[in-house]
Amino acid sequence: MTTEGGVQYSKIAEIKGPLVVVDDVDNAAFDELVEVETNEGERRLGKVLEVGNGKAIVQVFEGTTGLSISGTNAKFVGKVMEMPVSKEVLGRVFDGLGRPKDGLPDPIADKFIDINGEPMNPEQREYPKDFIQTGVSVIDGLITLVRGQKLPIFSGSGMSHNLLAAQIARQASVVGTNDDFAVVFAAIGVQYSEAEYFRKSLEESGALKRSVLFLNTADDPAIERIITPRVALTVAEYLAFELGMHVLVILTDMTNYAEALREISAAREEVPGRKGYPGYLYTDLSTLYERAGKLNGRKGSVTQVPILSMPSDDITHPIPDLTGYITEGQVVVGRDLFRQGVYPPINILMSLSRLMKDGIGEGSTREDHAEVANQVYDAYSRAQEVRALAGIVGKAGLTEIDLKYMDVGDVFEKEFLSQATDENRTIDETLAILWKIVSKLPKNEITKIKDKYVDQYYQGE
Template sequence: MTAKGGVQYSKIAEIKGPLVVVDDVENAAFDELVEIETKEGERRLGKVLEVGNGKAIVQVFEGTTGLSISGTSAKFVGKLMEMPVSKEVLGRVFDGLGRPKDGLPDPIADKFIDINGEPMNPEQREYPKDFIQTGVSVIDGMITLVRGQKLPIFSGSGMSHNILAAQIARQANVVGTKDDFAVVFAAIGVQYSEAEYFRRSLEESGALKRSVLFLNTADDPAIERIITPRVALTVAEYLAFDLGMHVLVILTDMTNYAEALREISAAREEVPGRKGYPGYLYTDLSTIYERAGKLNGRKGSVTQVPILSMPSDDITHPIPDLTGYITEGQVVLGRDLFRQGVYPPINILMSLSRLMKDGIGAGSTREDHSEISNQVYDAYSRAQEVRALAGIVGKAGLTDIDLKYMDVGDVFEKEFLTQATDENRTIEETLTILWKIVSKLPKNEITKIKDKYVDQYYQEN
C-alpha cells in the first residue's frame, strides 16, 4: 500500500450493463481497482477487465444504475482489489465486497491480500486425509468430508440446502486434535431472510465466534457476486496458512455466482457457451474451487463446501456439470426425499465423496467405518429396487428377504437420514445407527463386512 493515488479520468465513452468504458486512459492495468465517482459524489468500486487503444473497460461491482456519461469519473487506484485480514475478522459479518455489515469498524488489518489469491503450487499440495465431523450422520457416515477437500452440495430450488449449510457451519469440527477450527460462510445472492437466518443461527449457537460471514443478498448488485467467494476465500487462506487454522468454507449459492458471470459475459458481447454461460465458466469456477487444500509443512487447511441449486433439478446443467469435474465428489439432495419431509434429503445413491476412503477407518473414525458404509449403501440400493418391484407386484408378492430389505430402506430414511436441524451426532452415534440398519438383515446377507466386525457390532434382534 502506498500513499500515491491514481489518476481520475472523466471521459466516459459508454455505459453498457455492468460495464463502463473509459476513454484516453494511460497506464491502467488488468484487474486494477477503479473508483467510479458519480455526479453526486457517490463512490462505487470496479475493476479493469480490458485495456488497450487508450480505452479501459471497467466492471462496476455495485452496478451502473444511476450513472451517466457526463459527470461520472473513474479513478484508477493503482492496485488490485485487496482484503484487509487479521485474526479479528473472526466473529465479524461483512457484505459481499468485504465491508463490515455489523456496525463495527473495519478490522485492524494484519495484512492486505489480493483477493484473487495465489495458485497453490501442485508440488506443495498435501493429500487430504483427515476427517471433519459435521454432526450430520449421512455426511459423516457415508459421504465423509475430509480436511482440504472440495465437496459441493447439489440442490434444487426451494430445497433445504440453506438449513443444511447452516447446520454444517454450526456443528462442523475436527476431532482428535486441539487445532483451531473456523468457518467462513459466503452467502451469494441469497434472500434477506436467508442471510438473517445464517447470521442468527451462528450467533445463537455461539458458533459466530469462530466464523466469518460474507453476506451478498439478492437485492445487492449481481456483479458484487463475482467478488464475494473471492474475498471469503482470501480470508480463509489467511486463517489457514498464516494462522494455522482448519477452515471450512461454505459458498451458497454458486448458481447465483455463475449467473453474474453470464451477465458480464453478455454485456461484453462474448460468444456464449452452453445455456448462455461464457465458454470460460469451467476455468473461472476452477479459480474458486481450486483454492481448497492443504500445503506441505503448513498446519492449516481450507475445505470447501460450495452449494449450488440446479435449475429444474437438472444435474446435466452446465453449472453442476462443470463443478463436478473440478470437485472431489458431490452431495446430491433428492426432490423425492424432500417431498416426503425427510431432512436432510440427501440422495446417497447419487452422492459420493472421492476422498472419503482416506479420511476414515482406524485412527480417524473407526476400523469398521468403510465396510459398514459400503454394506448400508448396498442394502439401501437393494431396498430401492425392492420398493420399485413392490410397486408392480405388491408387497404380497415379495419374498421374506425382500421385505427385510424394505425394512432396511425405511429404517435408513427414518432413523439414519432423518435428523433434527439442531441434532449434532458424534461419529460413534452415526456408526451405531448404521449397525442398527445392517442388523435388520440376517447375517448371511452381510457380505461386505469382515466377520470379526459382525461379531463385535451386529445387534441381535
C-alpha cells in the same frame, strides 16, 4: 498495500450494463481497482476487465444504475482489490465486497491480500486425509468430508440446502486434535431472510465466534457476486496458511455466482457457451474451487463446500456439470426425499465423497466405518429395487428377504437420514445407527463386513 493515489479520468465513452468504458486512459492495469464517482459524489468500486487502445473497460461491482456519461469520473487506484485480514475478522459480518455489515469499524488489518489469490502449486499440495465431523449423520457416515477437500452440494430451488449449510457451519469440528477450527460462510445472492437466518443461527449457537460471514443478498448488485467468493477465500487462506487454522468455507449459492458471470459476459458481447454461460466458466470456477487444499509444511487447511441449486433439478446443467469435473465428489439433495419431508433429503445413491476412503477408518473414525458404510449403501440400493418391485407386484409378492430389505430402507430414512436441524451426532452415534440398520438383515446377507466386526457390533437375532 500501495499508498500512492490514482489518476481520475472523466472521459466516459460508454456505459453498458455493468460495464463502463473509460477513454484516454494511459496506465491502467488488468484487474486494477477503480473508484467510480457519480455526479452526486457517491463512490462505487469496480475493476479493470480490459485495457488497450487508450480505453479501459471497467466492471462496476455496485452496478451502473444512476451513472451518466457526463459527470462520472473513474479513478484508477493503482492496485488490485485487496482484503484487509487479521485474526480479528473472526466473529465479523461483512457484505459481499468485504465491507463491515455489523455496524463495527473496519478490522485492524494485519495484512492486505489480493483477493484473486493464487492457485496452489500442485507440487506443494498435501493429500487430504483427515476427517471433519459435521454432526450430520449422512455426511459423516456415508459421504465423509475430509480436511482440504472440495465437496459440493447439488440442490434444487426451494429445497433445504441452506438449512443444511447453516447446520454444517454451526456443528462442524475437527476431532482428535486441538487445532483451531473456523468457518468462512459466503452467502451469494441469497434472500434477505436467508442471510438473516445464517447470521442468527451462528450467533445464537455461539458459533459466530469462530466464523466469518460474507453476505451478498439478492437485492445487492449481481456483479458484487463475482467478488464475494473471492474475498471469502482470501480470508480463509489467511486463517489457514498464516494462522494455522482448519477452515471450512461454505459458498452458497454458486449458481448465482455463475449467473453474474453470464451477465458480465453478455455485456461484453462475448461468444456465449452452453446456456449462455461464458466459454471460460470451467476455468473461472476452477480458480475458486482449486483454492481448497492443504500445503506441505503448513498446519492449516481450506475445505470447501460450495452449494449450487441446479436449475430444473438438471444435473447435466453446465454449472453442476462443470463443478463436478473440478471437485472431489458431490452431495446430491433429492427432490423425492424432500417431498416426503425427510431432512436432510440427501440422495446417497447419487452422492459420493472421493476422498472418504482416506479420511475414515482406524485412527480417524473407526476401523469398521468403511465396511459398514459399504454394506448400508448396498442394502439401501437393494431396498430401492425392492420398493420398485413392490410397486408392481404388491407387498404380497415379495419374499421374506425382500421385506427385510424394505424394512432396512425405512429404518435408513427414518432413523439415519432424518435428523433434527439442531441435532449434532458424533461419529460414534452415526456408526451405531449404521450398525442398527445392518442388524435388520440376517447375518448371511452381510457380505461386505469382516466377521470380526460383525461379531463385535451386529445386534440382530
